[in-house]
Amino acid sequence: MNIRICIDVNDMERAVAFYTEGLGLHCGRRFQSGFVELLGAGSPIDLLLQTEGSRPLPGQAATRSYQRHWTPVHLDFVVDDIDAAVSRLLLHGAVLEQPVTDRIWGRIAGLADPFGHGIDLLQFTGRGYDAIPSSQDSLPS
Template identity: 70%
Template sequence: MELRICIDVDDMARAVVFYTQGLGLQVGRRLGDDWVEVLGAGSPIDLLLEASGSVPAKGSTRNYQRHWTPVHLDFVVPDLDAAVARLQGFGAVLEAPATERAWGRIAGLADPFGHGLDLLEFKGRGYDELLQPSA
């Protein structure tokens, strides 16, 4: 099974710059003016051009102001502070400054289209730092 991540945006050029130059991903394919595949993460990301106010599902409309959903993306980066600064330069909003965790550091941001994302910088064994050391 393959997982593909789809992100609706209202400005394709800005989205491509944000996800490629901001996160270091690469354009895989342009599948028309309204669909760009971005590669370099664990799963392909499809940027889909959808107008603000259009209807994605009965009873709702697309809104590219900051919105919350229980699904978000985590990107593991080698230098959290540099990645936060770079993404802010491309329009991200820092919502939760970097904090230390047992497994590394995390910062919460919103992309220019209102989607939440976290940046993670692992230390040591990453999430495995939460497990008991192997005997």
């Protein structure tokens, strides 16, 4: 099974610049329907041009908003140099919501893209997630 990540945006050129220049992804294909495929991550990311205020589903009252919004799903991008990545993304319109913080597994920063979507940057150090004690580590032998 493959996964494709779809991100609604209301300004395609700004979105392409944000994700290519800010994160180092590159354009795969551009479609006339307002759809750009980005490559360079573990899965393709599809930017979908959608008008602010449009309805995501027929008959639904909710409308698209590109103000900062919270959702239980977000994207984590693993980077080699978190400080440089944060700086690049801020230049392209990201909002820093959680400054770079050290964790047992590495470093994390929380941002919002220019379209209100939350993204985290991760920089693994040492053993990465393997440095996190698992529940099995605390079981008696």
